Amino acid sequence: MTTAIELADSVRRGETTATTLTEGSLAAIAAGNGALNAFLHVDVDGALSAAARVDRAVANGEDPGPLAGVPIALKDNLCTRGVPTTAASRILEGWRPPYTATVVDRLLGAGAIPVGKTNLDEFAMGSSTENSAFGPTRNPHDHARVPGGSSGGSAAAVASGMVPIGLGSDTGGSIRQPAALCGVVGVKPTYGMVSRYGLIAFASSLDQIGPLTRSVADAAVCLEVIAGHDPRDSTSLQEPAPSLVASLHDGVEGRTVALVRELLDGAAPDVEAAVNASAAVLRDAGATVIEISIPELRLGLSAYYLIAPAEASSNLARYDGVRYGLRVDADDLTMMNVATRTKGFGDEVKRRIMLGTYALSAGYYDAYYGRAQRVRTLLSRAFAGAYGRADLLVGATAPTTAFELGAKTTDPMAMYLSDVYTIPSNLSGDPAITVPFGSGADGLPLGVQLLGPARSERLVFAAAQVLEEGAPR
Amino acid sequence: MTILDGYEMVVGLEVHTELKTVTKLFCGCANAFGSAPNTNVCPVCLGLPGSLPVLNRGAVELAMAIGTALGCSILPSSFHRKNYFYPDMPKDYQISQYDEPINVGGTLELPDGSTVRIERAHLEEDTGKTTHVGASGRIHGAERSLVDYNRAGVPLVEIVSAPDITSAAQARAYAAELRSILVATGASDGRMEEGSMRVDANVSVRRVGDATLGTRCEIKNLNSLRSLQRAVDHEAERQSELVAAGGRVVQETRHWDEVAGTTVTMRSKEEAYDYRYFPEPDLLPLVPEDPWRDRVAAELPALPAARRTTLLALLGEPTPSQRDQVLSVVELGIDAMVTSAVSSGVDPARALSRVANEVAALNGAETLGVDDVVTVLSMEQAGELSATHAKAVLADLVEHGGDPRELAKRRGFEQLDASSLDATIDEVVASFPDEWTRYCQGDDKLAQFFVGHVMKQTKGQADGKAVIAGLASRRSR
Numbered sequence: 001m002t003t004a005i006e007l008a009d010s011v012r013r014g015e016t017t018a019t020t021l022t023e024g025s026l027a028a029i030a031a032g033n034g035a036l037n038a039f040l041h042v043d044v045d046g047a048l049s050a051a052a053r054v055d056r057a058v059a060n061g062e063d064p065g066p067l068a069g070v071p072i073a074l075k076d077n078l079c080t081r082g083v084p085t086t087a088a089s090r091i092l093e094g095w096r097p098p099y100t101a102t103v104v105d106r107l108l109g110a111g112a113i114p115v116g117k118t119n120l121d122e123f124a125m126g127s128s129t130e131n132s133a134f135g136p137t138r139n140p141h142d143h144a145r146v147p148g149g150s151s152g153g154s155a156a157a158v159a160s161g162m163v164p165i166g167l168g169s170d171t172g173g174s175i176r177q178p179a180a181l182c183g184v185v186g187v188k189p190t191y192g193m194v195s196r197y198g199l200i201a202f203a204s205s206l207d208q209i210g211p212l213t214r215s216v217a218d219a220a221v222c223l224e225v226i227a228g229h230d231p232r233d234s235t236s237l238q239e240p241a242p243s244l245v246a247s248l249h250d251g252v253e254g255r256t257v258a259l260v261r262e263l264l265d266g267a268a269p270d271v272e273a274a275v276n277a278s279a280a281v282l283r284d285a286g287a288t289v290i291e292i293s294i295p296e297l298r299l300g301l302s303a304y305y306l307i308a309p310a311e312a313s314s315n316l317a318r319y320d321g322v323r324y325g326l327r328v329d330a331d332d333l334t335m336m337n338v339a340t341r342t343k344g345f346g347d348e349v350k351r352r353i354m355l356g357t358y359a360l361s362a363g364y365y366d367a368y369y370g371r372a373q374r375v376r377t378l379l380s381r382a383f384a385g386a387y388g389r390a391d392l393l394v395g396a397t398a399p400t401t402a403f404e405l406g407a408k409t410t411d412p413m414a415m416y417l418s419d420v421y422t423i424p425s426n427l428s429g430d431p432a433i434t435v436p437f438g439s440g441a442d443g444l445p446l447g448v449q450l451l452g453p454a455r456s457e458r459l460v461f462a463a464a465q466v467l468e469e470g471a472p473r
Numbered sequence: 474m475t476i477l478d479g480y481e482m483v484v485g486l487e488v489h490t491e492l493k494t495v496t497k498l499f500c501g502c503a504n505a506f507g508s509a510p511n512t513n514v515c516p517v518c519l520g521l522p523g524s525l526p527v528l529n530r531g532a533v534e535l536a537m538a539i540g541t542a543l544g545c546s547i548l549p550s551s552f553h554r555k556n557y558f559y560p561d562m563p564k565d566y567q568i569s570q571y572d573e574p575i576n577v578g579g580t581l582e583l584p585d586g587s588t589v590r591i592e593r594a595h596l597e598e599d600t601g602k603t604t605h606v607g608a609s610g611r612i613h614g615a616e617r618s619l620v621d622y623n624r625a626g627v628p629l630v631e632i633v634s635a636p637d638i639t640s641a642a643q644a645r646a647y648a649a650e651l652r653s654i655l656v657a658t659g660a661s662d663g664r665m666e667e668g669s670m671r672v673d674a675n676v677s678v679r680r681v682g683d684a685t686l687g688t689r690c691e692i693k694n695l696n697s698l699r700s701l702q703r704a705v706d707h708e709a710e711r712q713s714e715l716v717a718a719g720g721r722v723v724q725e726t727r728h729w730d731e732v733a734g735t736t737v738t739m740r741s742k743e744e745a746y747d748y749r750y751f752p753e754p755d756l757l758p759l760v761p762e763d764p765w766r767d768r769v770a771a772e773l774p775a776l777p778a779a780r781r782t783t784l785l786a787l788l789g790e791p792t793p794s795q796r797d798q799v800l801s802v803v804e805l806g807i808d809a810m811v812t813s814a815v816s817s818g819v820d821p822a823r824a825l826s827r828v829a830n831e832v833a834a835l836n837g838a839e840t841l842g843v844d845d846v847v848t849v850l851s852m853e854q855a856g857e858l859s860a861t862h863a864k865a866v867l868a869d870l871v872e873h874g875g876d877p878r879e880l881a882k883r884r885g886f887e888q889l890d891a892s893s894l895d896a897t898i899d900e901v902v903a904s905f906p907d908e909w910t911r912y913c914q915g916d917d918k919l920a921q922f923f924v925g926h927v928m929k930q931t932k933g934q935a936d937g938k939a940v941i942a943g944l945a946s947r948r949s950r
Contacts, residue, residue: 079523092522099516101523200522205754233525234756311754314554317565318520322620333618337558360556360749369751 004070004164004218008111011058011069018054018069022047022113025071028162029116037137038147038156040076041084042116047071050113057111066221068111073157073166076117077124078209079198080104087200088132089122091344092325101198102233103167103209103226110225115163118153122346123316124174124202126150127418130409131348138405139182141444145402148178148418151212155182158212159445165222166212171202172304173398173422175210176434180397180447183436185219185464186212188422190454191429192237194223195230201315203308204235206426216435216464220244223457242457250462253286255391257463262297263395263421263449270440271396278437278448279394281470282463290390296382299375300424305416306359306372307427312349313356319344351412380428383453392463393451396421397434401444421449430454433464438472475706477717480678482709483686484638488651489631490661491599491669492535498598498628499526499568506667510621518626520563525755532628533575535660536596537761537769539630540576542654542776543591549760550575550595552753557746561601561620569597569631571750575759581634581654582778583646584800590635601625630660636675636686641705645698648672649804652698653777656806665697674705677722678712687712688722692736694729704729708736777803784808787821795822798829806839807832810846819850827853831864837871845870848877859936862886886934894927894935898943901926913948920944 010016026044033039057064074080077087079097086092104114121131129137129152137152139145140160147156151168155178158166168175170188179186187210194209201207211222227241259279264272283289321327321340328339345353359368386393398418408415425432431454434447448467452460476482494504500517516524540547553571574595581589601622605615632651638644652670655661663670677689692708695701712722726745727736775783784799785791791799802808807828814824827850832838846867853863858881869880901923902909912919924940 077523079521085522087522095522097516097521097523099521099524196523197525198523201755203754232527234527235525235754310751314556314566314749314751317556317558318522318563320558320560320565322560323519323563324521333560334558357749360751362747362749365749365751 008068018051022051039116047115065111071163073163077200102195121150124150148181150174173419181402183445195233197232203311258292258390261293267396303372303375309352309356387453397447397449401440435467476709477713480713485636485675487673489671492628497626513623538658543579545576545579556749570595589637594632599627645702676708814850
């Protein structure tokens with residue numbers, strides 16, 4: 001399949017038009033979405049008029065930008081002015097935001113064409129996209145299996161060829177795990193590198209937006225476009241976007257890469273084999289590969305399932321039926337709040353709101369939320385210690401290839417364990433990328449995860465490029 | 474209506490003041506009172522999904538000015554979320570400072586020399602405003618409720634005193650002095666009636682001599698200094714009677730009923746919310762650098778205590794009533810009219826008296842331009858205006874504005890200059906030779922007779938004191 005960079009180049013050179021590419025994407029969605037349910041909303045008019053603008057710019061001799069005419073899928077927790085934005089929840093059904101997320105504005109500014117909004121686990125809470133109020137998304141490689149989640153819609157849209165680039169959000173692995181399960185590249189940037197303005201919050205201190213693409217280079221271009229300081233997000237880093245494309249082929253010669261035992265513990269044998277093979281590729285490219293253990297990573301999952309629900313319980317309080325979205329009428333205000341939230345939220349969202357409310361309650365705060373925050377500090381320190389010995393860490397992205405629909409829906413703990421390798425990076429705020437690396441015993445795609453210290457995207461992308469080039473065909 | 478003998482009250486006040494910033498605390502919406510409902514709103518202050526707060530530097534600066542004026546330490550601080558459901562709170566949590574407030578530990582010295590310690594003065598956002606339509610005017614039984622989010626996100630500073638206050642009068646004096654300080658720093662307009670300054674009182678009682686504090690009640694809905702004083706007195710009486718009768722005070726929030734003059738239960742401690750405070754992940758810690766703190770301190774204007782000292786010094790040896798006048802003009806924030814008039818040559822006692830009596834009585838006195846007031850007082854000092862006319866011109870100024878000399882001329886006051894007054898007096902004296910002789914022989918009561926005739930001739934435009942002075946000087950010739 002053609003990469004986004006190639007597509008944008010051909011639009012900029014006038015060899016094809018943004019309208020042609022957009023029509024192609026819309027046709028692919030029309031043909032495939034019935035089976036996959038990757039898109040919740042397709043914005044035909046918006047996409048075609050954005051494409052027409054890009055084509056006019058090319059005709060006028062202007063440069064429409066590095067993503068000229070490239071169709072893009074947006075996870076439906078990114079606000080788009082006038083276009084339905086649901087976070088896959090009944091509670092936001094019918095809501096049309098009066099404003100657009102910073103990342104979407106930046107994509108439009110770079111010539112990209114947002115074609116629609118993709119499915120997700122409700123409010124990004126889940127690892128299979130089965131928690132969507134609008135039905136699950138299916139894995140393009142096997143429709144009986146999940147695409148992973150919560151950015152399963154974007155992952156499926158990219159993997160099936162509907163769009164070359166999708167945006168997702170990653171709170172505990174929600175970009176990387178579905179990317180791995182669908183066989184695409186997925187990036188969780190350094191916390192603060194990409195503005196969260198317009199991203200419907202799940203857990204504010206963990207959420208980060210990133211690209212899902214078919215190549216490392218496409219992810220680099222996309223991240224360059226969406227990254228960089230945004231005055232509307234106080235947690236956004238005070239620095240411009242890093243230049244990633246220029247150093248993409250810097251290689252890993254002379255670098256030290258550590259295989260982390262805890263990022264393989266419990267992985268299926270085929271997953272473990274792929275990770276070991278990826279280490280060999282890096283070694284062949286001139287890196288020194290060592291094996292280390294970071295025991296603190298084992299605490300990540302527990303800390304995450306206190307911190308993320310705690311923040312979520314507060315972030316989701318605003319869906320009370322008063323101002324927008326669903327309202328279920330009742331006798332008085334409190335009963336209206338209760339009825340609205342009872343009907344509007346799905347089980348997983350309710351479970352996490354209850355967990356988080358409990359963790360923050362008077363008398364329990366120190367034992368739960370407070371303690372989880374101390375674990376988070378401990379884990380960040382442990383990562384820093386590891387980066388004293390190695391430039392990059394390598395491990396699995398997910399314990400297995402894509403599992404069957406319904407396999408884990410009745411066992412939340414089993415579902416939560418899908419993110420055991422990805423959660424630590426969210427707690428530390430450090431960047432991580434998953435690169436497709438062959439397939440498992442069942443023939444389904446596998447991903448290998450590279451982790452680096454904060455702001456080390458250049459290094460992470462150069463190593464990812466090496467893995468992509470060395471991956472089994 | 475007062476506390477029983479043998480008991481004493483312990484009072485601490487929590488004062489919320491809206492800050493006079495141009496924009497709200499976390500977004501660029503106008504911080505304006507009185508706009509059409511829901512016009513000063515945006516995704517951020519409406520708490521729309523995906524929106525994020527960005528701290529307003531101007532609000533931080535005003536909070537620092539308040540802290541500096543109260544002698545607080547200005548410390549690195551952070552924001553928390555206070556979680557509770559209420560329709561006037563768009564996010565269903567309030568962003569507030571919790572365990573790390575920006576201003577910590579200060580003192581407020583009251584005009585009577587007593588001091589009240591300040592525990593903290595922290596930043597937080599205001600909520601929207603709910604109007605309940607229906608019989609009761611409160612949420613229970615309302616037909617429907619309307620919410621105006623213009624106020625949502627307006628910056629507030631909450632100033633918490635230590636429980637150092639021991640009488641209702643002291644509570645009032647504390648609130649009045651704090652209000653003057655807030656106005657002086659430019660942080661607030663201090664209007665209790667409009668809700669830009671809100672006072673809650675924590676009141677407890679104990680037997681005189683007891684070391685431990687009694688159970689406290691928090692009194693809300695205090696819309697004026699007067700209701701504060703009345704409510705504290707009433708509550709201390711209620712609690713002392715309750716305790717004296719063998720009862721126990723229940724910790725609760727009580728609502729002051731201004732009309733009935735009583736407090737009634739709003740919610741008990743058992744019904745108190747668990748706010749589930751936790752650090753606001755969308756904002757970074759606030760660490761004001763030293764040069765910023767220094768600049769705020771350097772730019773702080775003269776505070777009420779210093780201004781009172783200045784006025785008292787101008788008077789030399791002030792009488793008790795002048796001391797009261799000094800207190801009142803500073804409390805009303807119109808003391809600059811006095812000091813400016815004095816430096817323009819107006820007699821200090823006259824200037825204080827006019828400003829404390831005539832100017833202060835005008836509705837909207839604080840809107841008068843200092844220069845205009847000085848002009849009027851100077852004209853009076855020079856004999857160009859009588860006291861009555863000066864007052865009329867000041868009233869015109871409040872009502873219509875404009876140039877005071879023009880206003881005086883329009884009313885025809887200025888025509889009566891010194892020479893035409895002299896001519897009128899001469900004319901009147903000549904018309905009543907017998908009375909004049911008796912006056913010259915020492916019948917002082919006749920002065921009023923002449924004043925009356927001069928007033929008649931001048932249609933009331935002469936200054937009575939100037940006429941008497943003119944008569945006296947003629948008699949001594």
